[in-house]
Amino acid sequence: MFYLLHGDDEFTSREQLRKLRQQGDFGYNQDSYSGAEIDLTTLLITTTTMPFLSEQRLVVIEGLPKRKRGETSPSSESSVETAESTAKGAKSKRSKKSAKSGPPTRATFEKTLAEHVATMPETTILILLVDEVIEGANPLLKAAEKHGKVIQSSVPKGNALESWITKRAKNLHVKIMPDAVTLLANFIGGNLRLLANELDKLATFVGPDGTIKDEDVRRLSAHVQEARIFDLTDALAQRNRKQALNILHDLLSDGEPPLKLISTITSQVRSLILVKELAQKGMRSPQIASTVGMPPFVAEKAIRQIGNFSTAQLEGTYRQLLATDAALKRSRMTPELALDLLVVTFGTV
Numbered sequence: 001m002f003y004l005l006h007g008d009d010e011f012t013s014r015e016q017l018r019k020l021r022q023q024g025d026f027g028y029n030q031d032s033y034s035g036a037e038i039d040l041t042t043l044l045i046t047t048t049t050m051p052f053l054s055e056q057r058l059v060v061i062e063g064l065p066k067r068k069r070g071e072t073s074p075s076s077e078s079s080v081e082t083a084e085s086t087a088k089g090a091k092s093k094r095s096k097k098s099a100k101s102g103p104p105t106r107a108t109f110e111k112t113l114a115e116h117v118a119t120m121p122e123t124t125i126l127i128l129l130v131d132e133v134i135e136g137a138n139p140l141l142k143a144a145e146k147h148g149k150v151i152q153s154s155v156p157k158g159n160a161l162e163s164w165i166t167k168r169a170k171n172l173h174v175k176i177m178p179d180a181v182t183l184l185a186n187f188i189g190g191n192l193r194l195l196a197n198e199l200d201k202l203a204t205f206v207g208p209d210g211t212i213k214d215e216d217v218r219r220l221s222a223h224v225q226e227a228r229i230f231d232l233t234d235a236l237a238q239r240n241r242k243q244a245l246n247i248l249h250d251l252l253s254d255g256e257p258p259l260k261l262i263s264t265i266t267s268q269v270r271s272l273i274l275v276k277e278l279a280q281k282g283m284r285s286p287q288i289a290s291t292v293g294m295p296p297f298v299a300e301k302a303i304r305q306i307g308n309f310s311t312a313q314l315e316g317t318y319r320q321l322l323a324t325d326a327a328l329k330r331s332r333m334t335p336e337l338a339l340d341l342l343v344v345t346f347g348t349v
Helices: 010-023 040-048 076-093 106-117 139-147 159-171 178-188 192-206 214-220 222-237 241-253 258-280 285-292 296-306 311-329 335-345
Strands: 002-006 030-034 057-062 124-130 148-152
Touching (some): 002 010, 002 139, 010 124, 010 192, 040 057, 040 106, 106 139, 159 192, 178 192, 178 214, 178 222, 192 214, 192 222, 214 222, 222 258, 222 296, 241 258, 241 335, 258 285, 258 296, 258 311, 285 296, 311 335
Parallel strands (some): 002 124, 002 148, 030 057, 057 124
16 A cells, blocks of 8 residues: 655645554554655665564655756666666675665656555555655656555645634534634644644633634734734834834733733844845745744745834844833833833834
8 A cells, every 4th residue: 555645734744644653553563764865775675574463564755855956767667677676686685785875866766666566565554755746747646546545735725724723623622713713824824733733722721612712812822922913013114103002002901911022022123133134145035934933924024024124223123122121120111101112112213
């Protein structure tokens, strides 16, 4: 049996992998490899080895070898013959040369594995997990359709994302109100792993058969709160002080501690300084998100915001925030007054 798990939704693919692991009787006959590192000899030997004290053997391959520049696709016959003969030689001689063989090219790997699937013993379950979409002409896709199963997972968007949240909550034996669904979808987006963690926390809070409301999300989800504070920074970046004050007072009314607000805004301004520096070096949104370690949608917002500030303004605002934080801790002014003054003077040098 050959399972091909592919698509840009790595969270769902790994959940599918976990379910498949639980379905079989593999005992100690479980092997996991990186597709970018394993050599074909090891792979072919492992997938043809009979299980010991168990009914099945599970072999999991995560990823595929990277494509090399100028790589050409060898004929499937020569690929399979070479790999199969190497495997037989390795079984009989266990030569050191075979053990040291490096990873194959991607084209060779795909063709060889696709042909080999048909020759595996029935006791072997082979799962290939790839965090990208495998196109229709790929031999692995054809092999999975003929000798196993293809499971494609794509990150849901729009209404599909909201349906995913509602269904996930139902599986956790809780209900979730539409407003709460919208909050999570808008502020966390398609990061399903993060959404799942937030829903687990919210489900624990409301208890079995409980209902998750928007106020629960605002109170308990740190990521939603951070995104709301980002809206505050966004309003300040647009010099819309009235909207900024409204958002600020809403956050305070929801019980957000003033010191925490100052800390979060300070962290965001620090991120804006770093994003501006990286953007000036020519980095794009995905690279910046990866470098800074922030969600992609937050990086995109930050890139839109930095155009409203000079580097000097951001650095001046950062020093102002540190001074406000110190003044609050020394009780020199009330938190509400300190934050109001911050909003009024935000972005000035």
